Amino acid sequence: MRPVSVWQWSPWGLLLCLLCSSCLGSPSPSTGPEKKAGSQGLRFRLAGFPRKPYEGRVEIQRAGEWGTICDDDFTLQAAHILCRELGFTEATGWTHSAKYGPGTGRIWLDNLSCSGTEQSVTECASRGWGNSDCTHDEDAGVICKDQRLPGFSDSNVIEVEHHLQVEEVRIRPAVGWGRRPLPVTEGLVEVRLPDGWSQVCDKGWSAHNSHVVCGMLGFPSEKRVNAAFYRLLAQRQQHSFGLHGVACVGTEAHLSLCSLEFYRANDTARCPGGGPAVVSCVPGPVYAASSGQKKQQQSKPQGEARVRLKGGAHPGEGRVEVLKASTWGTVCDRKWDLHAASVVCRELGFGSAREALSGARMGQDVSKRYECANFGEQGITVGCWDLYRHDIDCQWIDITDVKPGNYILQVVINPNFEVAESDFTNNAMKCNCKYDGHRIWVHNCHIGDAFSEEANRRFERYPGQTSNQII
Secondary structure (H helix, E strand, O other): OOOOOOOOEOOOOHHHHHOOOOOOOOOOOOOOOOOOOOOOOEEEEEEOOOOOOOEEEEEEEEOOEEEEEEOOOOOHHHHHHHHHHOOEOOEEEEEOOOOOOOOOOEEEEOOOEOOOOOOOHHHOEOOOOOOOOOOHHHEOEEEEOOOEOOOOOOOOEOOOOOOOOOOOEEEEOOOOOOOOOOOOOEEEEEEEEOOEEEEEEOOOOOHHHHHHHHHHOOOOEEEOOOHHHHHHHHOOOOOOEEEEEEEOOOOOOOHHHOEEEEOOOOOOOOOOOOOEOEEEEEOOHHHOOOHHHHHHHHHOOOOOOOEEEEOOOOOOOOEEEEEEOOEEEEOOOOOOOHHHHHHHHHHOOOOOOOOOOOOOOOOOOOOOOOEOOOOOOOOOOOOOEOOOOOOOOOOOOOOOOOOOEEEEEEEEEOOOOOOOOOOOOOOEEEEEEEEOOOOEEEEEEEEHHHOOHHHHHHHHOOOOOOOOOOO
8 A cells, every 4th residue: 555645735824815816926027237118207206104115105206296006906916017116126015005104195096907017007007097986095005125126227216205213113121131031021122223223211101102012012911110120220231312202192003103202413411310211011822921921821711702813824813703692703894993903902912903904805704715826726825716716625636647556645734833723623634545547435534633543553654745746
């Protein structure tokens, strides 16, 4: 008896599914040394915050007027074209629903459709310049690869004036830096500025500020710190203050959305009478700092969960479902925003929400939706439809050149636990099968943990393959 070739379905990140809308794959980026003509009269820029220099809301200047692009029908192919217009080699992703903030002025393009091979966005199909039924809450953004086109002439690319802003925040332990277990939950608040990492003056620092910092780092709440200890410690250390006057309401998803004041370059005395801001965060169940902490949390009586996430590729993402009257249901996306999403995230033991998805992007509730790209011709991932656009859960197993005989068929779904599930015990199936060269009989099928130890030992003699390649 020899094992049959077995194909295992291993879902790739759902994020990739969110970045595509067809199974055509991504075009090869143009890497020519010169930008070809085609966008004369147009100027491009990336705007919004928080963002890095190679990402942001796409803005186009036409006839002297700046405007944006609606996210309706926007695809990764369109992002490729726009990134090349901006002088980058290709796009690595795109964003919707004004992730970098809503723009102003005209919405120049709507229902933009690009194949990815166009030399200019002017060659892509759309509703026509200035013809749109969108609002700026639907402004599209792009995330370009941080690699410039060689020889690119950027005379048509306008850089938005860069104001100081906070993009990265971290907690640095005051003692034992580099030797503490992860995650770091208590320490000095540091922000990354153009000159490097700086501390924040604690004059006027509030619990609301700590709540925002802990939330953006993935922690559901904050707790009080030993202020006397850190004050004493601050007297023995030198600090580089770059930020003060922080005033958060407490509902912000990122520190950059709070009222901030930056020190000027010629400031000689910074944070007089104060010290560095310190926070102490409470880790949720997923980010417990130690196994002992996890055991302590598990020993606490757990009530029935009333909110859950389903259909996500990773912990902390998915379709929001709520339990009411012993029945699970979904939440309408009307007025769904980061504030509402952050409440759900913190309730589930996470920090602030990074993005509030709408339009059933994580799938609809007893209905399937599959649509994939760049994953080969077999298999699916959550939130996608298959290559043939049929509502099926998988496609086929290649048994080319397999000799007739008796085999063990094993199918494993989600083997790397990349898709969040409430129960993983039914993800493996083993069957006896017989192949006569023309037909296959499959019998004695059970989920992985349903066999006796003796039966499992027999199965383990034929563990199968991890791909459809015959060895």
